[in-house]
Amino acid sequence: xxxxxxxxxxxxxxxxxxxxxxxxxxxxxxxxxxxxxxxxxxxxxxxxxxxxxxxxxxxxxxxxxxxxxxxxxxxxxxxxxxxxxxxxxxxxxxxxxxxxxxxxxxxxxxxxxxxxxxxxxxxxxxxxxxxxxxxxxxxxxxxxxxxxxxxxxxxxxxxxxxxxxxxxxxxxxxxxxxxxxxxxxxxxxxxxxxxxxxxxxxxxxxxxxxxxxxxxxxxxxxxxxxxxxxxxxxxxxxxxxxxxxxxxxxxxxxxxxxxxxxxxxxxxxxxxxxxxxxxxxxxxxxxxxxxxxxxxxxxxxxxxxxxxxxxxxxxxxxxxxxxxxxxxxxxxxxxxxxxxxxxxxxxxxxxxxxxxxxxxxxxxxxxxxxxxxxxxxxxxxxxxxxxxxxxxxxxxxxxxxxxxxxxxxxxxxxxxxxxxxxxxxxxxxxxxxxxxxxxxxxxxxxxxxxxxxxxxxxxxxxxxxxxxxxxxxxxxxxxxxxxxxxxx
Amino acid sequence: xxxxxxxxxxxxxxxxxxxxxxxxxxxxxxxxxxxxxxxxxxxxxxxxxxxxxxxxxxxxxxxxxxxxxxxxxxxxxxxxxxxxxxxxxxxxxxxxxxxxxxxxxxxxxxxxxxxxxxxxxxxxxxxxxxxxxxxxxxxxxxxxxxxxxxxxxxxxxxxxxxxxxxxxxxxxxxxxxxxxxxxxxxxxxxxxxxxxxxxxxxxxxxxxxxxxxxxxxxxxxxxxxxxxxxxxxxxxxxxxxxxxxxxxxxxxxxxxxxxxxxxxxxxxxxxxxxxxxxxxxxxxxxxxxxxxxxxxxxxxxxxxxxxxxxxxxxxxxxxxxxxxxxxxxxxxxxxxxxxxxxxxxxxxxxxxxxxxxxxxxxxxxxxxxxxxxxxxxxxxxxxxxxxxxxxxxxxxxxxxxxxxxxxxxxxxxxxxxxxxxxxxxxxxxxxxxxxxxxxxxxxxxxxxxxxxxxxxxxxxxxxxxxxxxxxxxxxxxxxxxxxxxxxx
Ligand SMILES: [Zn+2]
Ligand SMILES: [Zn+2]
Numbered sequence: 016x017x018x019x020x021x022x023x024x025x026x027x028x029x030x031x032x033x034x035x036x037x038x039x040x041x042x043x044x045x046x047x048x049x050x051x052x053x054x055x056x057x058x059x060x061x062x063x064x065x066x067x068x069x070x071x072x073x074x075x076x077x078x079x080x081x082x083x084x085x086x087x088x089x090x091x092x093x094x095x096x097x098x099x100x101x102x103x104x105x106x107x108x109x110x111x112x113x114x115x116x117x118x119x120x121x122x123x124x125x126x127x128x129x130x131x132x133x134x135x136x137x138x139x140x141x142x143x144x145x146x147x148x149x150x151x152x153x154x155x156x157x158x159x160x161x162x163x164x165x166x167x168x169x170x171x172x173x174x175x176x177x178x179x180x181x182x183x184x185x186x187x188x189x190x191x192x193x194x195x196x197x198x199x200x201x202x203x204x205x206x207x208x209x210x211x212x213x214x215x216x217x218x219x220x221x222x223x224x225x226x227x228x229x230x231x232x233x234x235x236x237x238x239x240x241x242x243x244x245x246x247x248x249x250x251x252x253x254x255x256x257x258x259x260x261x262x263x264x265x266x267x268x269x270x271x272x273x274x275x276x277x278x279x280x281x282x283x284x285x286x287x288x289x290x291x292x293x294x295x296x297x298x299x300x301x302x303x304x305x306x307x308x309x310x311x312x313x314x315x316x317x318x319x320x321x322x323x324x325x326x327x328x329x330x331x332x333x334x335x336x337x338x339x340x341x342x343x344x345x346x347x348x349x350x351x352x353x354x355x356x357x358x359x360x361x362x363x364x365x366x367x368x369x370x371x372x373x374x375x376x377x378x379x380x381x382x383x384x385x386x387x388x389x390x391x392x393x394x395x396x397x398x399x400x401x402x403x404x405x406x407x408x409x410x411x412x413x414x415x416x417x418x419x420x421x422x423x424x425x426x427x428x429x430x431x432x433x434x435x436x437x438x439x440x441x442x443x444x445x446x447x448x449x450x451x452x453x454x455x456x457x458x459x460x461x462x463x464x465x466x467x468x469x470x471x472x473x474x475x476x477x478x479x480x481x482x483x484x485x486x487x488x489x490x491x492x493x494x495x496x497x498x499x500x501x502x503x
Numbered sequence: 504x505x506x507x508x509x510x511x512x513x514x515x516x517x518x519x520x521x522x523x524x525x526x527x528x529x530x531x532x533x534x535x536x537x538x539x540x541x542x543x544x545x546x547x548x549x550x551x552x553x554x555x556x557x558x559x560x561x562x563x564x565x566x567x568x569x570x571x572x573x574x575x576x577x578x579x580x581x582x583x584x585x586x587x588x589x590x591x592x593x594x595x596x597x598x599x600x601x602x603x604x605x606x607x608x609x610x611x612x613x614x615x616x617x618x619x620x621x622x623x624x625x626x627x628x629x630x631x632x633x634x635x636x637x638x639x640x641x642x643x644x645x646x647x648x649x650x651x652x653x654x655x656x657x658x659x660x661x662x663x664x665x666x667x668x669x670x671x672x673x674x675x676x677x678x679x680x681x682x683x684x685x686x687x688x689x690x691x692x693x694x695x696x697x698x699x700x701x702x703x704x705x706x707x708x709x710x711x712x713x714x715x716x717x718x719x720x721x722x723x724x725x726x727x728x729x730x731x732x733x734x735x736x737x738x739x740x741x742x743x744x745x746x747x748x749x750x751x752x753x754x755x756x757x758x759x760x761x762x763x764x765x766x767x768x769x770x771x772x773x774x775x776x777x778x779x780x781x782x783x784x785x786x787x788x789x790x791x792x793x794x795x796x797x798x799x800x801x802x803x804x805x806x807x808x809x810x811x812x813x814x815x816x817x818x819x820x821x822x823x824x825x826x827x828x829x830x831x832x833x834x835x836x837x838x839x840x841x842x843x844x845x846x847x848x849x850x851x852x853x854x855x856x857x858x859x860x861x862x863x864x865x866x867x868x869x870x871x872x873x874x875x876x877x878x879x880x881x882x883x884x885x886x887x888x889x890x891x892x893x894x895x896x897x898x899x900x901x902x903x904x905x906x907x908x909x910x911x912x913x914x915x916x917x918x919x920x921x922x923x924x925x926x927x928x929x930x931x932x933x934x935x936x937x938x939x940x941x942x943x944x945x946x947x948x949x950x951x952x953x954x955x956x957x958x959x960x961x962x963x964x965x966x967x968x969x970x971x972x973x974x975x976x977x978x979x980x981x982x983x984x985x986x987x988x989x990x991x
């Protein structure tokens with residue numbers, strides 16, 4: 016019953032120190048060598064963290080909707096906003112820009128029509144003439160005309176906002192369970208879809224998204240995108256290639272205007288509600304797009320609630336196709352976004368690895384799958400951890416209990432991302448970095464942790480080795496500047 | 504980036520099956536060979552579990568105070584009540600008997616006085632004459648006289664009950680945070696103390712506790728006991744040796760009357776609020792008691808809220824004493840009962856192992872300490888997992904997120920126990936087994952899991968190898984009977 020000399024029952028303080036250091040070195044960032052300036056900033060961060068832990072309310076243990084004002088006042092959060100965070104690798108196309116911009120900018124554009132559904136949601140469409148009616152929705156009204164009839168448009172705008180985000184002051188009452196929160200979540204996308212698929216808005220929205228992440232000191236994005244049909248004012252429609260090209264054009268333009276930004280790539284996604292023969296066609300299209308747009312297209316994924324959809328194994332015929340044809344189509348599968356251990360959904364983790372996924376989206380259930388966990392580590396398949404998303408979608412209440420806290424302790428390959436920041440009332444990456452650093456990381460996480468998380472986001476991106484080197488160099492310059500400005 | 508042939512992107516169904524089986528074999532009970540009858544019962548249990556998962560409310564994801572009526576109606580719970588569960592290894596002396604017995608039986612005994620504190624709690628004492636007043640408490644009243652003045656005693660009895668347990672219909676409102684729930688928790692012990700330290704009640708209470716666990720098909724108990732001063736009606740007081748002897752006598756008597764029960768042992772505990780020189784004296788007394796009562800005395804532990812008390816390392820001088828003197832005093836430390844990662848409290852896990860602890864109480868934080876986790880596994884130091892306790896004391900809300908879910912997936916040495924069942928409104932072990940089997944275990948846990956948990960409780964007990972063999976043989980007979988009665 017002895018191990019490494021531990022059994023005498025009289026601990027040797029030096030051995031104890033050495034074991035504590037060994038353990039500390041295993042965690043994310045535990046093996047990072049920090050400069051003296053970095054050590055000073057790290058010490059300052061730990062002191063600030065101790066103060067937040069001693070306070071009457073500890074934000075990571077609260078629902079994000081209640082914690083947000085506290086986080087906004089946190090000096091740690093300010094530092095994290097200023098920190099170059101590398102890449103945001105788990106984001107969805109329709110939720111990267113704050114919903115208030117949609118209301119205050121997009122819905123005020125000319126030709127915007129609205130209808131009201133029976134379930135108290137709304138749908139939008141831009142059209143040169145009166146659009147044809149939508150089933151289960153009121154007749155279309157021109158928003159401009161509707162607003163003109165009102166004394167104050169504040170109530171209307173506020174109700175539109177409510178339809179475009181999950182954010183609310185009393186989340187436990189509004190969303191008593193996962194079914195309700197998922198249903199509202201999917202409804203917000205249906206509400207936004209008519210706005211965002213209008214060609215001019217589509218490009219503006221993506222540009223604005225890049226701006227928001229750029230302002231939050233993020234250097235690069237990988238966007239899971241449904242590549243929906245984009246329409247013009249006269250009802251003309253574009254195909255997926257057009258949409259992908261639009262992403263590429265906007266990203267290029269943004270990089271031209273912001274040379275210290277690295278751009279964005281797209282992971283083409285399809286809703287997991289489709290059937291397996293439909294998936295075969297989608298994968299074929301994904302292979303064509305991958306070939307045609309190698310610069311902007313990063314790969315493929317399935318989206319939608321895992322617990323309600325078909326498991327990856329159901330789609331095995333289509334998902335095996337690229338490998339069978341010898342075609343490269345990298346996968347970035349959502350997997351293990353579930354509390355239901357041992358179910359078919361839960362099997363997605365192992366299957367994602369068997370289909371040679373490049374990363375794992377969420378991987379919330381990974382700690383309950385020791386073999387998949389080992390594989391993920393050995394194969395260098397990073398987990399994309401989205402703390403606020405997992406909390407809002409009710410996988411875990413207190414973020415100190417997020418399973419990625421263990422993964423961080425073990426130095427498992429992982430990155431931090433924000434999934435659908437607009438839906439959750441967050442923005443960029445800083446809120447999720449706050450939760451990861453203060454909540455998941457506890458007092459063990461230090462500046463080395465943050466540094467490795469940022470580096471990981473480039474290391475585990477879909478960029479080519481050359482572009483990774485370039486990205487790392489750019490990030491390092493920003494990092495050095497950040498350190499020198501914050502380590503007095 | 505390939506591992507064991509996984510990188511082609513075309514999964515081989517046989518390899519997939521084999522990996523799934525490998526993973527399944529790692530979990531607690533995953534390597535258990537089940538007879539045909541056991542497999543039938545296991546299949547039945549999994550079917551029942553699927554039904555509970557499909558229901559509108561899933562008990563392990565709810566607060567136990569709300570889940571209890573659902574659990575009581577669960578056919579899985581009925582089966583678990585009938586299942587021989589082996590030993591209860593993590594229990595506290597003052598909370599093993601349902602609080603209603605204290606109210607309905609003990610407070611109705613003659614000579615029972617009550618006083619009311621300013622904080623709306625109560626204190627009791629048995630006394631042949633009017634007891635001298637207690638600071639910060641109303642004058643003592645004879646309960647018999649108080650009840651005689653009333654038309655109905657139901658309200659009084661109900662309010663007494665509220666003072667002796669945490670159980671309440673609206674836990675989120677009653678206990679808004681950990682500080683409040685811990686304060687109430689410690690108050691319930693102060694309320695019960697005057698009842699339970701009266702010599703006749705003390706023995707009856709322990710006997711009754713053995714009865715309750717025996718009725719729940721538990722074969723053996725290890726009780727963390729404060730060994731408080733026990734008093735007689737005339738105010739005479741007994742020393743710790745008397746108290747320990749009383750435990751031994753009652754346990755022997757119970758075993759005589761119930762030959763299919765194996766008895767109980769005591770882990771002497773002291774509150775971690777004392778200082779380090781006081782701890783030295785306590786450890787010395789513990790060594791004396793260990794020598795004098797080797798049959799009933801199992802070892803030593805510190806109790807009380809870890810986050811508020813001194814860490815084990817603060818007590819290192821006293822805790823090193825037995826090893827320095829070459830005296831055997833097994834430790835059974837509470838450690839890692841915290842959400843605060845990286846704090847001094849959190850260091851208790853490693854220190855418990857360095858002081859050669861025999862088991863770890865709770866170990867809630869263990870998954871965030873990969874080195875301590877490895878040590879615990881290699882040294883065969885089992886974790887005593889108490890799901891309901893951790894939920895009620897607000898370490899985790901949804902028990903599917905309990906970190907021991909990962910430990911179970913990895914087959915980490917662990918046992919299930921109930922900590923303070925009377926405080927939580929549970930009893931015996933069956934409620935905690937339900938949470939572990941349905942909540943922590945998910946669809947992966949099967950009859951083999953339950954079987955290994957029961958065997959673990961004997962394997963990791965403090966019993967001698969001879970007594971373990973005897974215990975296992977007795978348990979096996981009961982198990983075989985249980986299987987044959989439930990596998991048609
Ligand atoms: Zn996602
Ligand atoms: Zn305990």
